Amino acid sequence: MTSSSTLFKDSKKIIPSGVNSPVRYFEPYPFFTKKSDGSSIWDEDGNRYIDYCNGYGALLLGHRRKEIIQTVRKQLELGTLFCTPTQLENELSKLIISNFPSIDKVRLVNTGGEATMTAIRLARGFTKKKKIIKFEGCYHGAHDSVLVKAGSGSAQNGISVSDGGLNEVSKNTLVVQYNNIEDFEKTIKKNHDIAGVILEPILANMGLILPEKNFLSDIRKITKENNIPLIFDEVVTGFRVSAGGAQKHFKIKPDITTLGKALGNGFTIAAVGGRKEIMNLLSPEGKVYQASTFAGNPISVSAAISSLKTINKLKDKLYTKLEKYNLLFTRALDDIATDMKIPHQINSASSMFQIFFTSKPVVDYQTSKKANAKKFQKMFQVLLKNGTFIAPSQFEVVFLSDAHDQTDLNKTLDAYQIALRSVKK
Numbered sequence: 001m002t003s004s005s006t007l008f009k010d011s012k013k014i015i016p017s018g019v020n021s022p023v024r025y026f027e028p029y030p031f032f033t034k035k036s037d038g039s040s041i042w043d044e045d046g047n048r049y050i051d052y053c054n055g056y057g058a059l060l061l062g063h064r065r066k067e068i069i070q071t072v073r074k075q076l077e078l079g080t081l082f083c084t085p086t087q088l089e090n091e092l093s094k095l096i097i098s099n100f101p102s103i104d105k106v107r108l109v110n111t112g113g114e115a116t117m118t119a120i121r122l123a124r125g126f127t128k129k130k131k132i133i134k135f136e137g138c139y140h141g142a143h144d145s146v147l148v149k150a151g152s153g154s155a156q157n158g159i160s161v162s163d164g165g166l167n168e169v170s171k172n173t174l175v176v177q178y179n180n181i182e183d184f185e186k187t188i189k190k191n192h193d194i195a196g197v198i199l200e201p202i203l204a205n206m207g208l209i210l211p212e213k214n215f216l217s218d219i220r221k222i223t224k225e226n227n228i229p230l231i232f233d234e235v236v237t238g239f240r241v242s243a244g245g246a247q248k249h250f251k252i253k254p255d256i257t258t259l260g261k262a263l264g265n266g267f268t269i270a271a272v273g274g275r276k277e278i279m280n281l282l283s284p285e286g287k288v289y290q291a292s293t294f295a296g297n298p299i300s301v302s303a304a305i306s307s308l309k310t311i312n313k314l315k316d317k318l319y320t321k322l323e324k325y326n327l328l329f330t331r332a333l334d335d336i337a338t339d340m341k342i343p344h345q346i347n348s349a350s351s352m353f354q355i356f357f358t359s360k361p362v363v364d365y366q367t368s369k370k371a372n373a374k375k376f377q378k379m380f381q382v383l384l385k386n387g388t389f390i391a392p393s394q395f396e397v398v399f400l401s402d403a404h405d406q407t408d409l410n411k412t413l414d415a416y417q418i419a420l421r422s423v424k425k
């Protein structure tokens, strides 16, 4: 009996499925984590894993980054929750705005889901229209307007993916194929009640899927021509693709941006920002309601300030290093899989990648679904046995952090070699 198996038996009795977020469960039981540092996490049995789940991308600078821990320690002495404005919030907002030229004003929230919920409500409040367009496979949090899959037929009215989710809500979400600009254009032409378009500029919730050339700029052009607010959900890409997100990389200005994950480098914080005509609609001056007790709390805000200052200080050094490691790693992985004659695809961007067991390019939801997820699960299990923790799902991605070094990557490549051998059969 391991401590983790005992703890899981216990947790199943008191926590639904034994986990506080569904993706954390895997067969036969998830390991229970005791501590983390740099690139590693340790379970209750003392096993060490090199961590590539990395808080689903949140830990861009690594676990317990020293600058951030120091800043937060100081803030703990001053207080943890005031529910009044603070100078810290001004400082963080200015940092966000200077990194993201598309953002005139920003409101801090706690989670990515809260940020997208607010972004969608803002788009509806601004346009006084009802429907939103989302793309198949994009994930925007666990609320009704976006927890939606494509309906059957050409109408594409969304259907809730969750019991308890109302189809009265999800039918106002139109689901369009990612990387299919014709599908998008057709949907815009057919519907005159579109309040907003939301998407991940790089899709990191279906494995990793890159936007095809001109896909994003075409969407920007079409939304602009039709006066439809464009929401870039940069909860993953925000500080990962560049210090100014995917929008800086692709040189596209959305109307609203959502940020989260790497913003706090492991502390609970997210943000929604955009053009001032839109952001000014928020209460109390405006009529779009949004509120939260813990929003802008000084612990998370000081962590995010420290995290952005560190990112901005390192800037090119950080991204050049991450991209270099990612490239070297994915090339080596590709060679191993090719040598073993395993049909595969590797999609990668900046410091993220995913491998799919299929011979066809993975460009959208359908092609991602066609990859052999059983093989992926097998690979995941063997990686874990060999001290490598990646997110336990084909539909997540592998995240590198600034804490990973060459020794980590070499060990991980060895682990992948063993894991790929096991899926070859």
Ligand SMILES: *Cc1c(COP(=O)(O)O)cnc(C)c1O
Residues within 6 Å of the ligand: 056, 110, 111, 112, 113, 114, 116, 139, 140, 141, 142, 200, 204, 205, 233, 234, 235, 236, 260, 261, 270
């Ligand atoms: C994780 C994620 C969210 C939701 O963020 P939470 O903090 O988990 O609510 C939203 N959008 C994208 C793109 C994400 O990856």
